[in-house]
Amino acid sequence: MTVAALSEAAAGRDDLSVWPASTSRLRHGGLSVGGVSLTEIAERFDTPVYVLDEGEVRARCRTYRDAFPEADVLYAAKAFLSRAMVRWMDEEGFGLDVCSAGELELAVTSGFLPERITLHGNAKSPRDIATALRLGVGRIVIDSPSEIARLAAAVGPDGRQKVLVRVVPGVSAGGHEKIRTGTAGQKFGLSLTDGSAQHAIARILGQPQLEPAGLHCHIGSQITEVKPYVAALRRMVGLMARIRDSHGIVLPELNMGGGHGIAYRPGEPALDLTALARRLRTELLESCAAAGLAVPRLAIEPGRAVVGPAGVALYRVLAVKQTGDRGFVAVDGGMSDNPRPALYGVRYAPRLVGRSSTAPDRTATVVGRHCEAGDILAADVQLPGDVHPGDLLAVPVAGAYHLSMASGYNLVGRPPVVAVHEGTARLLVRRETLEDIRHRDIGG
Ligand code: LLP
Numbered sequence: 001m002t003v004a005a006l007s008e009a010a011a012g013r014d015d016l017s018v019w020p021a022s023t024s025r026l027r028h029g030g031l032s033v034g035g036v037s038l039t040e041i042a043e044r045f046d047t048p049v050y051v052l053d054e055g056e057v058r059a060r061c062r063t064y065r066d067a068f069p070e071a072d073v074l075y076a077a078k079a080f081l082s083r084a085m086v087r088w089m090d091e092e093g094f095g096l097d098v099c100s101a102g103e104l105e106l107a108v109t110s111g112f113l114p115e116r117i118t119l120h121g122n123a124k125s126p127r128d129i130a131t132a133l134r135l136g137v138g139r140i141v142i143d144s145p146s147e148i149a150r151l152a153a154a155v156g157p158d159g160r161q162k163v164l165v166r167v168v169p170g171v172s173a174g175g176h177e178k179i180r181t182g183t184a185g186q187k188f189g190l191s192l193t194d195g196s197a198q199h200a201i202a203r204i205l206g207q208p209q210l211e212p213a214g215l216h217c218h219i220g221s222q223i224t225e226v227k228p229y230v231a232a233l234r235r236m237v238g239l240m241a242r243i244r245d246s247h248g249i250v251l252p253e254l255n256m257g258g259g260h261g262i263a264y265r266p267g268e269p270a271l272d273l274t275a276l277a278r279r280l281r282t283e284l285l286e287s288c289a290a291a292g293l294a295v296p297r298l299a300i301e302p303g304r305a306v307v308g309p310a311g312v313a314l315y316r317v318l319a320v321k322q323t324g325d326r327g328f329v330a331v332d333g334g335m336s337d338n339p340r341p342a343l344y345g346v347r348y349a350p351r352l353v354g355r356s357s358t359a360p361d362r363t364a365t366v367v368g369r370h371c372e373a374g375d376i377l378a379a380d381v382q383l384p385g386d387v388h389p390g391d392l393l394a395v396p397v398a399g400a401y402h403l404s405m406a407s408g409y410n411l412v413g414r415p416p417v418v419a420v421h422e423g424t425a426r427l428l429v430r431r432e433t434l435e436d437i438r439h440r441d442i443g444g
Contacts, residue, residue: 020056023438034420039354048333054421056310061092076303079400086110103130110142135400138272152207174220182219218257241291311399334368366380
């Protein structure tokens with residue numbers, strides 16, 4: 001390698017652009033997040049461990065509030081939920097989007113006002129609906145015609161529940177085929193183009209227990225461009241105007257879902273939230289004016305962009321080897337705490353922390369400890385050539401859809417979550433122990 005290429009590799013190795021803003025370099029290759037050394041966290045809480053920068057989560061909430069002052073911003077709990085997260089969202093003035101009785105109960109029992117919660121789901125169980133009605137959830141999103149009469153019956157003659165209709169606007173967007181939900185041929189929502197969304201509104205109007213509060217759409221996830229949102233909004237406003245024309249009602253709310261994309265590796269694009277807010281606002285005003293429609297209250301539901309970049313996964317290297325022409329670095333976590341590379345082919349940028357190395361970089365594949373060849377955390381990444389067992393590897397942008405999708409594979413147990421803030425670390429969710437796992441299996 002030339003000197004220039006060497007320093008370029010070293011710069012790449014040291015690029016902190018996708019790390020939380022509070023990240024700083026310490027001596028001897030150390031790194032701190034939220035004022036706490038990652039090496040100390042690994043020693044105190046053991047590995048694997050997920051670190052969540054509270055300040056970064058809150059700063060991201062404020063970016064949303066500043067960009068969308070006139071809208072309701074709901075945090076999509078499926079990205080990551082814990083009691084502390086519920087409290088932070090409450091303090092930051094967010095609403096919540098939940099999709100199960102479990103997420104809903106956790107939020108409400110942590111003190112979150114049920115009126116500020118919206119319940120989603122393409123297949124809500126009787127328990128989901130009973131819990132939502134018992135706790136007094138603010139809005140329920142209708143996802144199929146069959147749930148309209150069922151929900152009305154569950155509300156009962158004296159009640160009234162606000163509902164939104166989930167619409168498939170026919171706009172395709174999203175970072176992977178499995179997370180594109182804006183067009184027909186996937187399980188969510190009711191089509192705008194074939195008339196089923198409008199038909200659902202007619203059926204809701206026939207149920208006095210249901211109050212049609214508005215329309216909802218979520219076109220996909222990990223979207224990095226503003227354009228598809230603008231196209232979807234235009235179509236949604238068109239549908240609102242048609243609903244007014246045929247049913248004589250003006251729906252007061254329009255929820256445009258989440259899906260705001262983030263960078264997982266340096267140099268990757270992220271959605272520009274300020275541009276999104278500006279373009280949505282302009283399009284909303286213009287298309288409502290053109291249709292002679294009162295401007296509905298806008299809501300958005302980001303998950304990943306609130307919490308993803310605030311999380312860091314810390315692993316200990318357990319084994320290093322070369323097989324064929326590939327070098328493997330195996331760590332003490334894997335697909336049970338992060339199934340995303342296996343599911344969506346997502347690429348991460350792990351980094352050595354807690355030790356400085358002058359060894360030139362080598363291409364390595366970071367794998368997990370699970371008994372499966374597809375248990376790959378980061379394929380073909382550059383790591384110092386002297387990485388060895390006992391080293392610490394950190395994976396940034398680990399806050400969303402890791403632990404919320406964690407599994408019990410190989411009975412390894414799910415990692416703990418540690419919050420860091422202003423120089424202190426505190427445990428939010430403890431590690432799942434073998435005893436926890438044994439307890440569930442009653443041995444019958
Ligand atoms: N609203 C609704 C109705 C949703 O279904 C979702 C995500 C969101 C909001 C939040 O989307 P976000 O802003 O987080 O992109 N497991 C996948 C992502 C699945 C997203 C499911 N729905 C991943 O790891 O990339």
